[in-house]
Amino acid sequence: MIRQKIVAGNWKMNGSKASISSLVNGLLEMSESSAEVVVTPPFPYLSQVADVIAQQSGLVLAAQNLSQYEKGAYTGEVSTAMLTDFKVTYVLVGHSERRSLYGETDEVVAEKVKMALSAGLKPILCIGETLEEREAEQTLLVCERQVAAVIDVVGIQAFENIVIAYEPVWAIGTGLSASAQQAQDVHQAIRANLASLSTPVSEKVQILYGGSVKASTSAELFTMPDVDGALVGGASLDAKEFLDIVKAAG
Numbered sequence: 053m054i055r056q057k058i059v060a061g062n063w064k065m066n067g068s069k070a071s072i073s074s075l076v077n078g079l080l081e082m083s084e085s086s087a088e089v090v091v092t093p094p095f096p097y098l099s100q101v102a103d104v105i106a107q108q109s110g111l112v113l114a115a116q117n118l119s120q121y122e123k124g125a126y127t128g129e130v131s132t133a134m135l136t137d138f139k140v141t142y143v144l145v146g147h148s149e150r151r152s153l154y155g156e157t158d159e160v161v162a163e164k165v166k167m168a169l170s171a172g173l174k175p176i177l178c179i180g181e182t183l184e185e186r187e188a189e190q191t192l193l194v195c196e197r198q199v200a201a202v203i204d205v206v207g208i209q210a211f212e213n214i215v216i217a218y219e220p221v222w223a224i225g226t227g228l229s230a231s232a233q234q235a236q237d238v239h240q241a242i243r244a245n246l247a248s249l250s251t252p253v254s255e256k257v258q259i260l261y262g263g264s265v266k267a268s269t270s271a272e273l274f275t276m277p278d279v280d281g282a283l284v285g286g287a288s289l290d291a292k293e294f295l296d297i298v299k300a301a302g
């Protein structure tokens with residue numbers, strides 16, 4: 053099955069009004085691409101980016117996080133209704149930084165996925181093992197556990213509307229990317245695991261790779277049959293570098 057590639061930039065906690073304006077303007081130089089191109093600004097800049105991309109199709113808006121609660125006394129949180137108000141399409145859920153620095157458990161991640169889906173947002177479910185877990189040969193076990201926790205809450209069919217991002221923790225922000233083959237091996241195993249529950253769903257689900265993706269490594273990465281795009285951190289802060297990754301996706 054042909055799956056559309058997604059190239060998503062996760063800007064994390066970076067930028068200012070001025071730098072984000074110039075980054076988005078740089079991205080508007082994008083030429084035709086068969087890939088879906090997604091940008092994920094920090095919350096305060098969603099509106100600024102939404103306004104620019106409303107006038108220029110080709111970029112799709114994502115948020116970095118959401119609350120698992122609907123509304124009310126949750127100081128500092130952002131609800132799905134607020135995200136849909138700004139025409140957000142995708143939302144990252146369970147990024148490893150959220151899991152490790154903010155204590156998001158598999159259960160919280162699953163609740164957030166459920167909340168996102170109920171509002172019509174598409175979750176990009178981030179999974180991946182630490183270096184310690186890889187060395188203990190637990191990579192697949194960890195990924196399967198993280199996916200299973202979500203299946204338990206939303207069911208396998210819901211994965212028709214969920215994107216998976218495999219982001220090995222040891223490759224995030226370290227400059228140490230997984231090789232294209234290492235990514236392919238894990239993606240294939242994740243898909244096979246989903247196939248044991250539903251082949252149509254497993255064939256449809258897009259699995260992105262994230263972790264030190266650069267323009268120079270992305271071409272090989274995108275030749276892998278089970279790699280359906282990339283979730284890019286650092287390199288997405290540079291318009292030219294990011295657009296080169298988009299180009300490599302086709």
Ligand SMILES: O=C(CO)COP(=O)(O)O
Binds near residue numbers: 147223265286287
């Ligand atoms: O965490 C990531 C994307 O969500 C990857 O970050 P880097 O590309 O900076 O390693």
